[in-house]
Amino acid sequence: MKTLKIPEATITRLSVYSRYLAHVDRRGVTTISSGEIADGVGVSPAQVRKDLAYFGEFGTRGVGYNVKDLYWHIIKILGLNTTWSVVIIGAGNLGTALSMYGGFRERGFKVVGIFDNDPHKIGYRLNGVEIYPMERLKEIIEREKANIAIIAVPADHAQDVANLLVETSIQGILNFAPRALNVPDHIELRNVDLSVNLELLTFNLAVRRNMKGAR
Amino acid sequence: MKTLKIPEATITRLSVYSRYLAHVDRRGVTTISSGEIADGVGVSPAQVRKDLAYFGEFGTRGVGYNVKDLYWHIIKILGLNTTWSVVIIGAGNLGTALSMYGGFRERGFKVVGIFDNDPHKIGYRLNGVEIYPMERLKEIIEREKANIAIIAVPADHAQDVANLLVETSIQGILNFAPRALNVPDHIELRNVDLSVNLELLTFNLAVRRNMKGAR
DNA sequence: TAGATTGTTAATCGATTAACAATC
DNA sequence: TAGATTGTTAATCGATTAACAATC
Numbered sequence A, B: 001m002k003t004l005k006i007p008e009a010t011i012t013r014l015s016v017y018s019r020y021l022a023h024v025d026r027r028g029v030t031t032i033s034s035g036e037i038a039d040g041v042g043v044s045p046a047q048v049r050k051d052l053a054y055f056g057e058f059g060t061r062g063v064g065y066n067v068k069d070l071y072w073h074i075i076k077i078l079g080l081n082t083t084w085s086v087v088i089i090g091a092g093n094l095g096t097a098l099s100m101y102g103g104f105r106e107r108g109f110k111v112v113g114i115f116d117n118d119p120h121k122i123g124y125r126l127n128g129v130e131i132y133p134m135e136r137l138k139e140i141i142e143r144e145k146a147n148i149a150i151i152a153v154p155a156d157h158a159q160d161v162a163n164l165l166v167e168t169s170i171q172g173i174l175n176f177a178p179r180a181l182n183v184p185d186h187i188e189l190r191n192v193d194l195s196v197n198l199e200l201l202t203f204n205l206a207v208r209r210n211m212k213g214a215r
Numbered sequence C, D: 001t002a003g004a005t006t007g008t009t010a011a012t013c014g015a016t017t018a019a020c021a022a023t024c
Helices: A008-026 A034-041 A045-053 A067-077 A093-100 A102-106 A134-144 A155-166 A194-214 B008-026 B034-041 B045-053 B067-077 B093-100 B102-106 B134-143 B155-166 B194-214
Strands: A084-089 A109-116 A129-133 A148-151 A172-175 A188-191 B084-089 B109-116 B129-133 B148-151 B172-175 B188-191
Touching: A008 A034, A008 A045, A008 A067, A008 B194, A034 A045, A084 A093, A084 A134, A084 B194, A093 A109, A093 B093, A102 A109, A102 B194, A109 A134, A129 A134, A134 A155, A148 A155, A148 B194, A155 A172, A172 B194, A188 B194, A194 B008, A194 B084, A194 B102, A194 B148, A194 B172, A194 B188, B008 B034, B008 B045, B008 B067, B034 B045, B084 B093, B084 B134, B093 B109, B102 B109, B109 B134, B129 B134, B134 B155, B148 B155, B155 B172
Parallel strands: A084 A109, A084 A148, A109 A129, A148 A172, A172 A188, B084 B109, B084 B148, B109 B129, B148 B172, B172 B188
Antiparallel strands: none
């Protein structure tokens, strides 16, 4: 099978397109052009068409795309036509927020367990989901058939948590701790760094300040 | 002045490097090579040197980089040698978590106000920071000299909030709502989409599943 | 000096953009 | 049919990697 490599940026944009399609669908729009999608999300029409072309032909020349149709095609591409069960490690501020975050549920993710090492938190529920002690990590992951783990513990404990997860049936890890993690190849790993985004902003603001100063 | 364009990926990595440098500094390391930084954060040594080269010469040939020195150089580049005052709009789950998130404070960001339109939340404090009604947005931003606003409201209200912010002295917006926003050029805008990251993971997991199925 | 490692240039690789034939 | 818009190819642009001279 020919598997040409898909740019990660393309997947990122597909996710954005699909959310925009859901948005216009709710507003009753049935057909949309690459140019309209492009305007809606802030990219070029050629980019939209190129991104979709990696996966097939979803439109009609001279007409555009059927909104619902394209939406479901992208959902399928992203693997979101099945439910993913998620566990969250760390019931601190970030872990708590992520476990209540509506954005995940909207996209079909289901939080099935939260873990923490603070005895005072064990047994409580967040959004109906129980907080378990770390000792029960493997047991609960296997019982709930969790696919994905979100790491939301302090940086210094992130690798320890990753090591525990490697011993379970977990398939993917989303790491919010600002520390590079080591996991075997059969586990998908992605890092999200909240501070980096704020710092991309300050870098640009600092550049502007300096430009002003140099005038 | 020659201003060659810096890739955004370079800034992202500088932020990561600086955090790694802080980490090894705490462990007492005084000198480090591009190769060691590369290993620590998971990029190539050439990449590290290239990224730094955009901004100057910070190392010593045959020796490497002084850890503290390089750390401060990068902090300066990122604009983090001054304190940035941040307001958070939306005291829901995400806004609450962000306002308590230690990762921001660690990097010198200071949350000076939280805003919400729910009367029941007004006057309460999160991490010592008061929750104000939306009506006081402009007043508080100007009083506290806030530079950056973080939008953590539902997607449908994000543009309204952005419109209010445009009328204030805010310089940059970090938008967590999954919706493209329109703001004038003099305001720096960055979008963070938490779901996208989870979906990059499921895309890869779905590809793996299909590969298995095709075998 | 010999060994190590930077800073930088050139080569490679990959992603985006522009253009247009295909076709509804 | 004429107008519109896709799907796709070729051209451009930009970022990463490899290699090595400079130099501590």
